[in-house]
Amino acid sequence: MARPRIVIVGAGFAGYQTAKTLSRSARGAAEIILVNPTDYFLYLPLLPEVTGGVLDPRRITISLADTLPGVRLVLGQADGVGVDARTVSFTGPEGERGELGYDRLVLAAGSINKLLPIPGVADHAHGFRGIPEALHLRDHVIRQVELADAAEDPGERVARLTFVVVGAGYTGTEVAAQGNLLTHALLSRHPRLAGTPARWLLLDTAKQVLPGMDERMAGTAERVLRERGVEVDLGTSVAEATGDGVKLTDGRFVASRTLVWCVGVRPDPFTAATGLPTTKGRLQVDEYLAVPGHPEILACGDGAAVPDPQHPGQPTPMTAQHAIRQGKLAAHNIAASYGVGTRKPYRHRDLGFVVDLGGWQAAANPLHVPLSGLLARAVTRGYHLTALPANRVRTATDWLFTAVSSRPGVQLGLVPGPAVPLDTDAPELIASRKDH
Numbered sequence: 001m002a003r004p005r006i007v008i009v010g011a012g013f014a015g016y017q018t019a020k021t022l023s024r025s026a027r028g029a030a031e032i033i034l035v036n037p038t039d040y041f042l043y044l045p046l047l048p049e050v051t052g053g054v055l056d057p058r059r060i061t062i063s064l065a066d067t068l069p070g071v072r073l074v075l076g077q078a079d080g081v082g083v084d085a086r087t088v089s090f091t092g093p094e095g096e097r098g099e100l101g102y103d104r105l106v107l108a109a110g111s112i113n114k115l116l117p118i119p120g121v122a123d124h125a126h127g128f129r130g131i132p133e134a135l136h137l138r139d140h141v142i143r144q145v146e147l148a149d150a151a152e153d154p155g156e157r158v159a160r161l162t163f164v165v166v167g168a169g170y171t172g173t174e175v176a177a178q179g180n181l182l183t184h185a186l187l188s189r190h191p192r193l194a195g196t197p198a199r200w201l202l203l204d205t206a207k208q209v210l211p212g213m214d215e216r217m218a219g220t221a222e223r224v225l226r227e228r229g230v231e232v233d234l235g236t237s238v239a240e241a242t243g244d245g246v247k248l249t250d251g252r253f254v255a256s257r258t259l260v261w262c263v264g265v266r267p268d269p270f271t272a273a274t275g276l277p278t279t280k281g282r283l284q285v286d287e288y289l290a291v292p293g294h295p296e297i298l299a300c301g302d303g304a305a306v307p308d309p310q311h312p313g314q315p316t317p318m319t320a321q322h323a324i325r326q327g328k329l330a331a332h333n334i335a336a337s338y339g340v341g342t343r344k345p346y347r348h349r350d351l352g353f354v355v356d357l358g359g360w361q362a363a364a365n366p367l368h369v370p371l372s373g374l375l376a377r378a379v380t381r382g383y384h385l386t387a388l389p390a391n392r393v394r395t396a397t398d399w400l401f402t403a404v405s406s407r408p409g410v411q412l413g414l415v416p417g418p419a420v421p422l423d424t425d426a427p428e429l430i431a432s433r434k435d436h
Contacts (some may be wrong), residue, residue, distance in 0.1 A: 003031045006334060007088055007102040009078045011064060011268070012107065013044075013320045014301025015108030016333075017327025020389070023070045023239075025335055032071045033100060035078050035090055039064055043388055045320065045356075047233035048171065049132040052178030052358060053185075057131050059389075059395045067389050074100065078109065080158075081274040083294060090177035099286075104296050104334050107274065107283060108327065111265035111302035111318060113422055121242030125261040127169055127422040136420045137260065139411040141179060142256055145186045146411075149193055159255035161198045164246055165262060166238055168204035169211065170355060171263030173221055176202045179260075180230050184408045199256065200230045205237050211354060216370040220363040222357055224372075261422055266316055267303040279305040282315060287345035289330050298333065300326035306346055317376040320387075321351065354380040 006022060008015050019034050026032060040061040049055040064073050076090035076098060088100045108351065113127045126137050141163065163183070165176045181199035202225065204211065209225070209232060210218040211246055219432040222232055232247075238259070240247040245255040267281040277284040278292055281307035284292060287304060291297040300306065302324040305315035316322045325348055336343045354364040354376070362376040366385075370378055385392050 003029065003207065004103040004338065005031045005033065005101065006104045006106070007100050008032070008034045008106040008108060009036075009088060010108040010110050010268075010301070010303075011038070011041050012108060012110035012301055013323035014304075014327040014330070015106065015112070016041040016062075016064075017324050018073050018108060018300065018330045019064075019068050021328050021331035022334065023068050025340070028070065030338075033074055033102075034064065034068065034122065035074045035076055035100070036064070037062060037075065037093070038078050039073060039075065039391065040093065041067075043171075043384075044129075045387075047128070047131075047134050048174035048178045049356070049358075050131070051128075051138045052182045053138060053409070054178065054402045055398045057135060059130065059391045059398055062389045062391065066115040074098070076199075078270050078271055080105075081105070081276070081297075082092075083297070086296070087414050096290070102296075104337065105298070106216070106330050106334070107271070107291075107297065107299040107303060108301045108323075108330075109268040109270040111304050112268055113261065114264040114266040115422070116263060117262075118238055118240065121238065121259070121261060121331060122422055124241040125166075125422050127420065128175060128260060128262055128266070130350065131422075132374060133420045135412060135414060136416075139173075139413065140258065141182060142186060142411050143407060145183060145190065145193070145198070146160075146198070147202045148236060149190045155255065157220065158199075159198055162201070162204065162245075162254060163198065163240065163258040163260070164201045164238070164254060164256050165260045166203050167262035167264065168202050168206065168209045168232070168234070169262065169264065170353075172202060172204070172260070173209055173225070174356055174358075174427075175260055175262060176200050176230050177225060177228075178282070178360075180225075180228050181358045182407055186381060186409050189409060197229065201234050202230055202232050203238065203248070204234055205249075207234055209229050209234070214365050214368070214370065215289050217353070217355070217363045217365050220370070220372040220376075221357060224361045224363070226266075236410065271303040279315070285391040288333055289326060289341050290333070296335070298330045300330045309345070309347055310350075316346075316348070321353075323346065354383050356380050356384075 047058045067228040076092045078090045080089040144160040148157045151157045180200045185280040188414040209216045209222040239249045283299040289298045300316040308316045352366040364371045364379045
């Protein structure tokens, strides 16, 4: 008999974990195919450290070929599912069209930047979801410091040294923390800028930093940021963005050349393209991660509305912690569908969260025990080293070198601006994918 074919769409936390678990349990009994636009899994939690000049980007890009033995990688952007024919269609990196048949399908396409209908944001803001965006933002920040050094107009200097981050969740908080430390290091190398400090603003409409999280953890993060000079402006957001600055919802205008958009994420447009039922943009699934009416299709991660047993009637939050567990469960339940074990419903226990604030600071609440300072820093880095599927020694080495030396302050010039649009679902970008 032919081996069953299992197709996994997406190599984020959920898809990668599904493929990893299946590669160990299937042991050649099934053909496992992973469809993904890149040949690596990106460890997103450490992306702010790439922008901050702490980590080489290769440390957080995990080779799929090296870490998923027995899994066939198909480079491409999935763009449709033929439910009746049991096929997945995709567009390859050079514009070639392709189609794959499947016996079991796992949809784990993940999420993209969440845009709000605010004038100018799509044109002037920097997104923060991938390596190109992180490297581009790093180059941009360094460039602004260098251009400020060259500027003769005091107003231009102030504007170029003003950096606005919208969204005080995990990503925005860590970007502001790392960015503040990076500009502090850069300014020390520019004597002409002595007395002109970099200004970082962190905005959010919520009432606290890290909204929805433990108040003690949020308080620690806000205190550290404020002590470093970051202006944490809560209850405020951007009303309009221009090339010269941003108008805030309270009427103020902040002259700036840098707007970083970290408001949140939404399901990848592929989720809607499947034609399967959705809830608020996320695929409907039962407690076993199966799409109703299609037991051969499972969905997990940010693009799936997995019922949260701890909060009946609500889906699980879009976090890596849930995505990893759901990926493991998807693999288990696929094996069960072939008679290996029995299906299990999704259950989870909140293990707590960690937020890296750079330097020697962090905030953490492992098992709901609030920590700060050096102890939280040790727990945070220990967690990341444990969670990284590879490159642990090299990552630890980068941390050590940064601790005892300075952050690199040169532009790489690798990523042009048009390559990292904030609106990754823009009509012109979709058209360009189809044309090539």
